[in-house]
Amino acid sequence: MEANRTINASVSPKGSLEVLSRIEVEKLKQIGENGLYPLFRRCALAILNTGSKSDNAKAILEAYPDFEIEIIQQDRGIRLELHNAPANAFVDGEMIASSREMLFSAMRDIVYSEAERSRRKHDLESSPGITDHVFQLLRNADVLHAGESPNMVVCWGGHSISQEEYQYSKEVGHSMGLRGLNICTGCGPGVMKGPMKGAAIAHAKQHITSSRFLGLTEPDIIAAEAPNPIVNELVILPDIEKRLEAFVRVAHGIIIFPGGAGTAEELLYLLGILLNPKNQSIPFPLLLTGPKSSEPYFQQLNEFINDTLGFEAQQKYKIIIDDPEQVARVMANSVERVKQYRRRQNDAYYFNWELNIDLSYQQPFIPTHENMSSLDLSADLEIHQLAANLRRAFSGIVAGNVKESGIRAIEQHGPYQINGDPTIMRPLDKLLEAFVQQKRMKLPGSTYIPCYQIMQEVDQKPQT
Structure with a gap:
């Protein structure tokens, strides 16, 4: 460059x-x-x-x-x-x-x-302490607005997407903006920009002057994904785990658009939380959507979830293909149900205190080669714990793809090796290969060299 x-x-x-x-x-x-x-x-x-x-x-x-x-x-x-x-x-x-x-x-x-x-070094060793830390960081940034009716929709998806997928994300954002919904994303390009841009136009049409376009990032990600100019509230969390917790604590609903390893990481993080038995009764709208051309992507992702986490995990989300209006209507109605639930539970509108997040989802995962190769990806784990470890695997791949520390580690020691049961490794390898073939690992025009090798415990032969 x-x-x-x-x-x-x-x-x-x-x-x-x-x-x-x-x-x-x-x-x-x-x-x-x-x-x-x-x-x-x-x-x-x-x-x-x-x-x-x-x-x-x-x-x-x-x-x-x-x-x-x-x-x-x-x-x-x-x-x-x-x-x-x-x-x-x-x-x-x-x-x-x-x-x-x-x-x-x-x-x-x-x-x-x-x-x-x-x-508060010692507080950060407990789950309540970490959650309070995230709250304090968000409050210091003045993004927790007491008394404001629930209307914050988090949009996740890739920075490396097609023009058609980007335009679709704008249309969804526009449809949500017309319904008075605000947008929170990872603040970068691609899907992190499209919904904000669409909603900004819709808010102008509706004469909404208090638009909120919240960007949540962390130091290693912001260095690779510069904030888009629509963002009007920016918060830099200390690490990816606190960033992910901030997303789910401020969200009144989440929409996932097409993406790559980072998007899979986010989906697995949220599914693992929603699969925790303590969270079964908490309404949390989760929609997966994209244009017609993205339907194979969601089929592959849905198959991966079924093959690794099972049918129960698939029930935590709804897939809507090529219908921005329907996405916005479903989300707006779902957010209203979240409002009624929070009111009954006396839970804050601006921060989801009731959601239980295990310490295993909060503790920072450092994707060294040793940590990546020793991840427990066993089919015998409880599904919310398997989701946590799969999330870490994708987090390491993101680091190897775009983070300065991960890129330098790969240059020095070669690709990460990811080990696990064949019943987990085969679907993982299939999904990652699809991401590569669809050019979802890097921005268009750049050549992708995998930063990982998928291993199977039976024969320990790398899968490509």
Whole structure:
């Protein structure tokens, strides 16, 4: 990836995080092991690179090797001096407003996450403590709106999708926007942008001025998937597990569009939670949808769920093909049922406290080669535990595909090896091969080299 035109600029916050303590500033400046500067620089570069056609975090960082941020504390508050920043984030020397807001949102979340982590290390070893941590992060970002009627629909799906699938996601977003629903996504391109764009047009038609387009991400993902410009609320969670929990805690319903490994990870995460016997009575709308051309994709995904988690898991979602209006109607009606249930249970509209999430879904999974090869993918596991481990397998594949740390690990040690029962490995291999053939692992135009090998415990021969 060639370096693009750059600019030097001075930027101050507007409306949030206008002051930091001296200790916080020093932390942001530090480059060493305990310093936050490398993390802030990586997130800032991704934000300033909005619209990039790369999904390779390592390539984006290498395209701007001279990009630096100088953090200046002054009497009037914080100022950032940007050196060799991507010029497309500026107009006539002034930073685009949405980019500036997201830049300081990143600073806010990085500073607060570090403070919270240092303050409550022991709390983060328990499930209630982790959930409270997610709540505190979201509250600090001012995305929990007490008294607001349920209307937040989370949309999951791939960044590497066809133009037809992207247009379809816009049409679904438009249909939901006409019904007053807000949109939350992973904030990047593809399906993470389409529903927001469609809903933004619909909200304008309905004269809705309080539109919410919430983007939830984490440091390694944002570096590979820069936020799209529709996002007007950005939150950077510390890791993928807290990001996934944030999604399900703020969602009043979830729609899954076509995607790849990351989308499969998200589906498995949610199915594992919904399959927990403690959550059987909690309404949680889950729709899978796409245009007619995507029907084989959903058939393959549905078969994979049946072959690994079984019929019970398939009952947790509904598939609707090529009907944006029906998707929006079903979701709007389902969200109304969620509202009535929350009212009866005296549960908050803005945060789903009642949903039980096991510690195994909350603890960060580090996709080292050792951790990937030692995943327990046995057919003898309880289905919600098998779902948790399958989710981790896909999380590692995502890391090897797009995250800087995962890409470097694959370059150094070769592909991950994933082991398990043949009854699990065969459907997994079949699904991943379909993703590769359909070019769902990387952005269009790039050649995909698998970062994994599927092994079977019977003969330990790699499957391709």
